[in-house]
Amino acid sequence: MEWPKDETTGKVSTTIVNKRIWKAFLAPLLRKSAVDDEFATEIRKQLLQDTVEISQGLDELPNSEWRKKYPFFVNSIIQIQARATPEEALSMCQAGLDAVHSNMRFATTNEGAPSLVLSAKDSIVSQSSEQQETFYFDSLVLYGQKEEKVGDAQMHMEWKVPSSSKIPNSFRNVSGDTIKKQLQALVNYGCMEPSAASAASEIMVQKTLEEISESLKDKVFVLLGATSELGPVIPLAQLGATIVAVARPGKKLEALIQEIQTTTKAELILPVKIQKQISDSSETIGGNNQTPGADLLHDTPQLARWIASLCPQKQLVIVPLAYLDGEANVRAVTAMDLIVEYVIQHRDGNNTSGTSATSRTALTFLISPGTPHVISEEAAKDAIQRYEFASAPAWHSAFRFMPAFVGGFSKYCISDPLPPNNFRVYNGLSETQGPNYALSKCMQQWRAMLANSQGHIVSANVSPPAKTQSMVSHSQIAKWLDGLQAFPPMVAFDPCMARTLMTSLLIWDLTTPRSTAQQKCPHPAMLFLENSVHGGCWRFPYDLNSVGMLSFMMGKFIFNKGLPPREIVILEESDEQEKQ
Secondary structure, rough: OOOOOOOOOOOOOOOHHHHHHHHHHHHHHHHHOOOOOOOOOHHHHHHHHHHHHHHHHHOOOHHHHHHHHHHHHHHHHHHHHHHHHHHHHHHHHHHHHHHHHHHOEEEEEOOOEEEEEEHHHHHHHOOHHHHHOOOEEEEEEEOOOOOOOOOHHHHHOOOEOOOOOOOOOEEEEEEEHHHHHHHHHHHHHEEEEHHHHHHEEEEEEEHHHHHHHHOOOEEEEEEEEEOOOOOOOHHHOOOOOEEEEEEEHHHHHHHHHHHHHHOOOOOEEEEEEEOOOOOOOOOOOOOOOOOOOOOOOOOHHHHHHHHHHHOOOEEEEEEEEEOOOOOHHHHHHHHHHHHHHHHHHHOOOOOOOOOOOOOOOOEEEEEEOOEEEEEEEHHHHHHHHHHHHHOOHHHHHHHHHOOOHHOOOOEEEHHHHEEEOEEEEEEEEOOOOOOOHHHHHHHHHHHHHHHHHOOOOOOEEEOOOOOOHHHHOOHHHHHHHHHHHHHHOOEEHHHHHHHHHHHHHHHHHHOOOOOOOOOOOHHHHHHHOOOOOOOOHOOOOOOOOHHHHHHHHHHHHHHOOOOOOHHHHOOHHHHHHHHO
């Protein structure tokens, strides 16, 4: 998967493509603005006028200023979508993805032959490059070897939570009523929504492992980027699920295979590359010369065909997880999205009503809070109240009234209710993440909204900032995450805690007919309102960008041991007695 080269310079410019895609996203409304409707309301006229102005602003903005100005434009564009009709909002999602698919390029290379470079969609969805390919994927199926223990069926999902506010990085497994108390503590602190606590409790407390495992028997979880630290692979494997693990060959995948085989009863399906020119006699799946694994960026068409062919009698649940730094993340998300489109097209066809949602391909996304998206009115009012009534720690007061350019705190990044739909949009864009991050994460929201409108089950819950290895390996980011606890209700979750919590919400979405994931939303922007574990972003009284430097300093000099906020630590009875 590649970025296109500029026709004039012959060089790659991610900025030009970024702006082109966002302008295409606005195109459905721009076409409406060209038609003079004398009966349009003032609100409608203002929406179309704002659309034209933002589009013109994109045209006039020098490419050299895009990196600095993109937060304003992207946030403004998502606010426009939130003001549009449901039909227009969906048309914008489709237009945006179409622009991505037609602009990005996929190059097929054959030894001794020139590359065949096609649009990404032609190469993957239309399979125009199939005749040029020299390999395909077959399946290596492995089974976990963990022996059953008496009483396993009565155990609840294991969940690691902070065991102390004084001992760094200390965690313990909890169950039953302690899980309920822990979930409620997170809600009370403000780092997750009540709906998420209720849904997670139904899975982790009210159901046994046997019941959960039984509910997943008709599903196959396709994890694109299976070694992702926040992905559900380990919790699902512990439940004995059938898992398709797509990840690059290497030590991380080998360690994952080893863990699943030795500690779970899961069924693990892995892609194995088969060269077409190899004779039939040497095509032994699982042989000594066969290495499981695949590269999403290089093997996209072959992966799409392989995944579409798997387990035809079961429901596929595709989970796009792969994340790469910078511009590579747009390429990875494009590859995953085209795999999704190919699989849906070939397994479900164009029939959106002939089969039930529970038999058609389902999708699961971990929605980033670092994007503009619609949030609940209750969360928005809480953030406003925290700011206006200064419910934050007293020492914040000194920074609330200082100018931003000298380190002062800017107020919350939440819009007023936007007519005519009266949605509030939270602007989670970070100045440090860049426009490619924003585009790739918004692309996943577009796919989620479209699939939901087409009758697919779509689990799209906002997931929290977490102390994953990829984050804490950067010392500055690690200190920033540690310092977040100085700014309630912000919390940087432990990866294990976040992984199990988000997996429980995924299972609830897939198995509970009343979940938002199984309903067509009245407006697509409402898909992300329920079951949000935002880490405090929705209810934060300040612009997160404005506290970045101070959060880093607090993490470096005060909260530099990975200690959690004491308000979210639920003590055991023995601990409480000792404390007293």
